[in-house]
Amino acid sequence: MSDPNTADLHHGEIANLEDLIDRESLREVCRSFFDLFGLSIRVFSARGALLANVHEERSVCRYVNSLPDGKRACASTVGEAQVVVPTEGTVVHPCFTGAVYHVVPIVYDDRQLGRIVLGPFVPSELEDVPEPLLKVDPAVEHERAAAALRDMPRVREETAERIADHLRGVLDLILFSGHRAHLTSAMHLATVRENYRELAEKNARLQEAYDKLKELDRLKSNFLATVSHELRTPLTSIIGYSEMLQAGIAGDMSEEQNSFVETIRTKGELLLSLITSLLDLNKLERGQLSVEHEQVDPRAVLAEVKETYLPEAEKKKLVFEVECDDQVPFIQADPVRLRQILINLAGNAIKFTPDGGTVKLVAISTEMTLNEDDEDDDGFGAALMMAPEPAVEFQVHDTGMGIAEAEITKIFDAFYQVDGSSTREFGGAGLGLAIARNLVDAHHGAMRVESELEKGTTFFVTIPETPPEPE
Amino acid sequence: MQLDFKARELTVKLVYYGPALSGKTTNLQAIHRLLSPEGRGRLMTLETRDDRTLFFDLLPLSFATDSGLTVRIKLFTVPGQVIHNSTRKLVLQGADGVAFIADSQVQEVRANQASFKDLRRNLKENGLDPSKLPLVIQYNKRDLPNIRSEEDIMRMASKGKEPTYLATATHGTGVAETFLGLVELTWDHLEREHHLKERFGLDHTEVTKDLQSRFEAAGEGGGA
Numbered sequence: 001m002s003d004p005n006t007a008d009l010h011h012g013e014i015a016n017l018e019d020l021i022d023r024e025s026l027r028e029v030c031r032s033f034f035d036l037f038g039l040s041i042r043v044f045s046a047r048g049a050l051l052a053n054v055h056e057e058r059s060v061c062r063y064v065n066s067l068p069d070g071k072r073a074c075a076s077t078v079g080e081a082q083v084v085v086p087t088e089g090t091v092v093h094p095c096f097t098g099a100v101y102h103v104v105p106i107v108y109d110d111r112q113l114g115r116i117v118l119g120p121f122v123p124s125e126l127e128d129v130p131e132p133l134l135k136v137d138p139a140v141e142h143e144r145a146a147a148a149l150r151d152m153p154r155v156r157e158e159t160a161e162r163i164a165d166h167l168r169g170v171l172d173l174i175l176f177s178g179h180r181a182h183l184t185s186a187m188h189l190a191t192v193r194e195n196y197r198e199l200a201e202k203n204a205r206l207q208e209a210y211d212k213l214k215e216l217d218r219l220k221s222n223f224l225a226t227v228s229h230e231l232r233t234p235l236t237s238i239i240g241y242s243e244m245l246q247a248g249i250a251g252d253m254s255e256e257q258n259s260f261v262e263t264i265r266t267k268g269e270l271l272l273s274l275i276t277s278l279l280d281l282n283k284l285e286r287g288q289l290s291v292e293h294e295q296v297d298p299r300a301v302l303a304e305v306k307e308t309y310l311p312e313a314e315k316k317k318l319v320f321e322v323e324c325d326d327q328v329p330f331i332q333a334d335p336v337r338l339r340q341i342l343i344n345l346a347g348n349a350i351k352f353t354p355d356g357g358t359v360k361l362v363a364i365s366t367e368m369t370l371n372e373d374d375e376d377d378d379g380f381g382a383a384l385m386m387a388p389e390p391a392v393e394f395q396v397h398d399t400g401m402g403i404a405e406a407e408i409t410k411i412f413d414a415f416y417q418v419d420g421s422s423t424r425e426f427g428g429a430g431l432g433l434a435i436a437r438n439l440v441d442a443h444h445g446a447m448r449v450e451s452e453l454e455k456g457t458t459f460f461v462t463i464p465e466t467p468p469e470p471e
Numbered sequence: 472m473q474l475d476f477k478a479r480e481l482t483v484k485l486v487y488y489g490p491a492l493s494g495k496t497t498n499l500q501a502i503h504r505l506l507s508p509e510g511r512g513r514l515m516t517l518e519t520r521d522d523r524t525l526f527f528d529l530l531p532l533s534f535a536t537d538s539g540l541t542v543r544i545k546l547f548t549v550p551g552q553v554i555h556n557s558t559r560k561l562v563l564q565g566a567d568g569v570a571f572i573a574d575s576q577v578q579e580v581r582a583n584q585a586s587f588k589d590l591r592r593n594l595k596e597n598g599l600d601p602s603k604l605p606l607v608i609q610y611n612k613r614d615l616p617n618i619r620s621e622e623d624i625m626r627m628a629s630k631g632k633e634p635t636y637l638a639t640a641t642h643g644t645g646v647a648e649t650f651l652g653l654v655e656l657t658w659d660h661l662e663r664e665h666h667l668k669e670r671f672g673l674d675h676t677e678v679t680k681d682l683q684s685r686f687e688a689a690g691e692g693g694g695a
Contacts, residue, residue: 010565011473011482011545012515012529109512110533110543176513184517187526187558194557 012183017045017106017113020178023052029170030054037163038153042117043106043171044082051114058120059151060097060133063144069137086115090164095120096132099152104164108175116171118164122152221286228279232272239268277431280340284438291334291442293467298331298363298392299324305342305361309350318350319358327365331392332466337439344432345396345459352400352457362395368462370444390465391445395458402453411449412437436461444468472567472661481673482543483661484565485653489572490579490586491523491551494611497640498572499530499548502650505643506682507689510534524550527562534681538672544654551586560593568605568657569594570649575610575618575637605656608635609649614642647686655679 014020030041030052040055057065064070073096081093081101093101099120106114129145155163242265244250246258253261302322313320342361349359367388403411412433440447443463451457473482487495496516503514512531516524530546547566549559563569571590573583594601610624621637628635634652638645658675667673 011484011543012531012547013482109531110510110541176515180515180517183515183529184526187517187561190561191526191555191557194561198557 014109014111014113014179014182016047017051017175018047018049020108020113020175020182021051022178025174026052026171027054029167029174033163033167037155039118039121039155039160039163041167042082043114044117045114046112048083058099058153060099060122060145060148061120063148064097064133064136067137067139070140073136081117081119084115084117085112087112090161096130096136098122098126098130098133098149102160102164104168106168106171106175108172108179113175116164116167118160118167120152121155121160122149124154124156126154221282224278224282228275228282231275235268235272235275239265239272242268274431277435281431281435281438284435284442291337291439293332293334295330296333296335296338298328298394301335301339301342302361302363302394304339305346308343309346309359312350313359316350316353316355316357318353318356319360320350321358321360322362323360324363325365328363328392329365329390329465331463333443333463337442338463341436341439341461342394342396344436345394345461348432349396349398349400349457349459353398354400357399357456358397359399360395360397362397364393364395366391366393366462368446368464370464370468391462392465394461394463396461397456397458399456402455402457403449403451404453408449408451412447472665473565474665478541479539480541480543481667481671482545483567483657484545484547485568485570485657486563486566487546487548487570487572488559488563488586488590489549489551490574490582491553493551493572493574493579493583493586494638494640495548495551495572496524496528498570498609498611498638498646498649499528499546501640501643501646502546503530505647505686505689506532507685509685523552524548525555526550526558532682534685536673536677536681538674538677540671540673542673542678546650556589556593559589560596563590563593563599564597566597566599566604567661568653569607570653571606571608571633572611572640573608575612575624576615577617577619580619603660605653605660606633607649607653607656608633609638609645610635611638611640611645613637613645614639647683651679651683651686654682 026043030043031054033039033041034054034056040058041052042050042055043052045051061074064074077095081095081103084091084093084101084103086103086105089105091103093103095101097120099122101117101119104116104118105112106116126149129142129149133145133149134140134142242261245253245261246265302324306320306322310320346359346361353359368391369386369388437447440461440463444467445461445463447462448460449457450460472484474480475482487498489495499514503511510533512533515529517526517528527550528546528548531543532546533541533543535541547562549555549562569590571587573579573587591601594604608628610619612618624635624637634656636645636649636652638649640646655676658678661667662675667675
């Protein structure tokens, strides 16, 4: 409230003439009046500041000022004329020379903001050299005084009034425009300030909510880690004792008993691998999982993956192929994590490919751009930043059911299943792809998928030959 | 209300509020047209685009009273469009009374209500008590088809305490009534709060009567 701008805005008030007008424009207006009517014009603000001053020394003034006493008297008259405050309309201020000044109030929005001093000019009615002029200085000569008076601008009272009215009208328009501009800018400023204040408040609230969520997320991660760990311990016992039972340590078992224990053991192992995946994902999402970098032969990785799934592929009578040409270079990667990526992808491929189908693992030599994902660069320095680097692309093809286009962006989300129904055909927790994606990211690689419904799916994983230098 | 003891001036701020395109500016234009010219300032429209108010309109009125006090009334409109909330809030600061201009068309009921809620919220944020602020309601655009019936409006109005008026601001009907109603309500309130009669000898009915006569004088002069 103490802000003067805000106070002005409350009632749309204006306080000072100085705030509303452009002095240069005012001077130009006064100049054009002077040129038109030959009358000197001075404009004062209510505080007494001289805002425009267009005048010329008049003949009679020049004559009077050439005499010492005349000069003194002139200065005093001009001084008086300049401080007259016309509270009740125009004031006619006389000069001892017979000339007059018209002091006209500038009223805007009911407020007296200043005054116009028009003159000096000689009223047309004046005929003789007035007495006070003759007496102002002992050296005054009648003839010269009369000649000087004849050269003065002569204006009739009504004409002077009309000129003043006209000037006042023009000033009023200038003031109105100035007032409007003044209010507009004040309102604009105040609005911007208010918007900023509101946004800052909202930001603070959002930040608070974000901090809370971050804390919750941390708690969730901790909880998950603890629970997973706690779940693993008893599971290890379950699996261990099942194995001991199967090994006959507690005596022989019937075939039926053996098959029950086998179910307990395999399901236990499934559960264990699920918990391990959960833990991995949790670590990956928290950025806690460190990726080692060593020389890895893509051929060896593919061979290991093939070995892992060969029994399963044979069971489903799949054509299971691995293809890797000699051009494919060694890459700097984490062999364990790289294998995990491909195992997850190949596992899916085998799971979703019907009996008699084909699963193919391929590695080719390629190139990739490492900085493609920089969001805020917007093509900045693309000629430099988009330079491709050598990389290896792994492809996992299958002839499974395919993925609908709408699902493709979601399949990398943790726990997402294309078929989310409880009676779905294929098991799994939906963690494999999420983990693979996180591991690929940890390798600064890229992952994409192409799929055609009922035809099959191909996952592409591109890993740079050498990881980028940390920034 | 702003009181300048030195200049013996009383400035009162009245705000025309309401949803976008309900006719706030049209109300001010009609008041400007219908009032006799003495003491009536220029209608200032701040920053408009496509006939939509961006900041506000301002119509200053002023007149001398028998008490010697000069009364200045500043009539403001707010920009109705939702995005201009900050401006609405700023214009509402220091308001002594509010005229809410509603659109009579049946399909505008939601817009009217949303704007009224917005008014209430902005009043509170400005530290003004909505239940104490002098407030009148105008159902504008009575000349359009598919409007809420007068009977319905009056039945609803009878359940509230705000004086409610019907208007067609484009024709100037109901505009003076709304304005005078708001002035009267505001002065009653100011009298209770500030005892203007006792302190300054300003009779609170004088202002309303004076304004009324100025509407009539203009009506006789040229016809509205």
